[in-house]
Amino acid sequence: MLSRRTILTGATLAGAGAVVARPLWQATAAPEPQLLKVPDLIDARKEGQSLTLKVQTGTTAFFPDQESPTLGYNGSYLGPVIRLHRGDDVEIAVTNALTEDTTVHWHGLLIPGEVDGGPHQLIQPGTTWRPVLSVRQPSATLFYHSHMHDRTAEQVYSGLAGVLLVTDDDEKALGLPSEYGVDDLPLLLQDRQFEDGRLVLPQGMMSLMMGRRGDTLLVNGTPNPVAHVPRRLARLRLVNGSNARIFNLAFSDDRAFHWIASEGGLLERPVELRSLTLAPGERAEILADFSDGRTVALETGPDLNMPMMMGMQTRLRSFASDLFGGSREHILRFEPRPGAAAAKAAIPERLVTRERVDAAQAVRRRRFVLNMGMGGMMGGRGSMMGGGQGSGMAMHAINGRAFDIARIDEQVRLGDIEIWEASGEMMAHPFHIHGVHFEVLSRDGGKPTVRDQGLRDTVLVKEPVELLVRFTQPATKAPFMYHCHILEHEDNGMMGQFTAG
Numbered sequence: 481m482l483s484r485r486t487i488l489t490g491a492t493l494a495g496a497g498a499v500v501a502r503p504l505w506q507a508t509a510a511p512e513p514q515l516l517k518v519p520d521l522i523d524a525r526k527e528g529q530s531l532t533l534k535v536q537t538g539t540t541a542f543f544p545d546q547e548s549p550t551l552g553y554n555g556s557y558l559g560p561v562i563r564l565h566r567g568d569d570v571e572i573a574v575t576n577a578l579t580e581d582t583t584v585h586w587h588g589l590l591i592p593g594e595v596d597g598g599p600h601q602l603i604q605p606g607t608t609w610r611p612v613l614s615v616r617q618p619s620a621t622l623f624y625h626s627h628m629h630d631r632t633a634e635q636v637y638s639g640l641a642g643v644l645l646v647t648d649d650d651e652k653a654l655g656l657p658s659e660y661g662v663d664d665l666p667l668l669l670q671d672r673q674f675e676d677g678r679l680v681l682p683q684g685m686m687s688l689m690m691g692r693r694g695d696t697l698l699v700n701g702t703p704n705p706v707a708h709v710p711r712r713l714a715r716l717r718l719v720n721g722s723n724a725r726i727f728n729l730a731f732s733d734d735r736a737f738h739w740i741a742s743e744g745g746l747l748e749r750p751v752e753l754r755s756l757t758l759a760p761g762e763r764a765e766i767l768a769d770f771s772d773g774r775t776v777a778l779e780t781g782p783d784l785n786m787p788m789m790m791g792m793q794t795r796l797r798s799f800a801s802d803l804f805g806g807s808r809e810h811i812l813r814f815e816p817r818p819g820a821a822a823a824k825a826a827i828p829e830r831l832v833t834r835e836r837v838d839a840a841q842a843v844r845r846r847r848f849v850l851n852m853g854m855g856g857m858m859g860g861r862g863s864m865m866g867g868g869q870g871s872g873m874a875m876h877a878i879n880g881r882a883f884d885i886a887r888i889d890e891q892v893r894l895g896d897i898e899i900w901e902a903s904g905e906m907m908a909h910p911f912h913i914h915g916v917h918f919e920v921l922s923r924d925g926g927k928p929t930v931r932d933q934g935l936r937d938t939v940l941v942k943e944p945v946e947l948l949v950r951f952t953q954p955a956t957k958a959p960f961m962y963h964c965h966i967l968e969h970e971d972n973g974m975m976g977q978f979t980a981g
């Protein structure tokens with residue numbers, strides 16, 4: 481299979497052109513294929529509901545013989561997949577073996593503020609934090625990662641992230657593919673920047689403004705991975721663990737797949753799609769059918785979420801698609817194992833029934849505008865940067881105020897239902913709220929899109945989006961955060977905090 485990139489690379493190798501016009505987002509060379517790494521699975525029931533995570537430094541050879549200093553949980557880069565069961569209470573002892581502070585946030589888990597792992601639950605070097613997590617939510621693919629204020633972007637970039645699963649009986653009854661690492665695969669997608677095969681941290685104003693991007697796509701820390709899969713249906717748990725990169729996922733042959741779960745868990749019924757947008761912090765589970773035995777790649781469209789690109793998207797759509805349209809980037813190759821195809825896989829027609837929250841019960845509306853602080857960039861104190869301490873330094877804000885850990889921005893009543901309206905300036909921003917699952921009520925004054933459905937905890941906003949939020953978890957001892965999940969935006973002020981009690 482010849483992708484555009486292999487053709488370009490081939491031309492370079494053959495010396496056909498001294499200068500190859502290569503779009504800026506493409507890697508300098510396609511790395512050698514490697515077997516997809518599948519993280520260890522830690523099942524809380526098998527561990528007697530008591531788990532340990534060690535936050536540590538290490539070195540990782542992303543490419544053979546080229547070691548990079550990295551961070552990880554129980555390993556050198558990323559962490560194990562942790563499986564929790566609905567109804568259980570699980571203690572996770574997190575030991576910080578770094579020489580700097582960190583936190584571990586359980587993104588998507590519905591638990592009280594003081595065990596959420598946000599910036600208020602600091603774990604100092606050499607100490608152990610022991611939250612007990614009461615799992616009272618349906619099966620879902622969640623995410624855990626550092627939430628160290630000012631350092632989240634760097635720590636996650638360096639490797640402090642992992643996948644967290646919740647499982648329950650409703651899910652088991654559906655008979656979805658469930659052999660971990662075989663037909664049930666966690667796929668933590670990240671873009672990272674490499675120089676001479678070594679991981680580097682992009683610096684500079686552009687990185688802080690738009691979020692760090694990288695020239696290499698990794699899945700579970702593997703560049704150019706190959707996954708051997710059985711000739712049958714597989715459940716792919718897609719997690720966008722990039723700092724800033726939005727993926728536009730599709731298969732290389734544009735085959736259809738079924739989207740079965742959003743951030744909050746299973747949808748009511750599978751949705752047939754051919755492409756799916758996944759922003760940082762978002763997760764989606766899909767069923768992909770490999771029974772035809774053909775090799776196929778997961779690919780992504782180009783990275784267009786930058787202010788100057790947004791202009792091209794809207795005003796010069798056809799020009800942009802001429803320029804970028806044909807050049808999807810390769811992420812991961814699936815090679816079905818030889819052998820007989822399984823019987824035609826049955827996709828359940830219905831997945832779960834879920835109780836709907838009635839928008840008429842909303843008692844309050846709050847608005848959040850995610851500000852990009854161009855004023856800060858010019859060194860000025862524009863009106864956007866008016867409030868809050870140290871705001872002259874901050875580059876980004878929400879409702880004109882840069883994050884201040886000493887300030888509570890909003891107070892909600894536990895049990896209330898509210899409408900939160902979020903919009904973003906200059907580019908699309910993944911808006912995330914801790915401690916809740918919400919539904920998208922409307923987008924840009926109209927109906928939500930197909931992709932907006934289901935229970936969410938992170939959603940892409942630019943145009944105003946109305947979210948129906950129910951606050952079920954207390955945040956009195958420590959607040960919950962809401963923020964943009966472009967981690968450089970979050971670290972640089974695009975975050976606020978609320979109490980619920």
Ligand code: C2O
Binds near residue numbers: 963
């Ligand atoms: Cu995934 Cu507040 O974060």
Ligand code: CU
Binds near residue numbers: 914
């Ligand atoms: Cu979160």
Ligand code: CU
Binds near residue numbers: 909965974
């Ligand atoms: Cu943002």
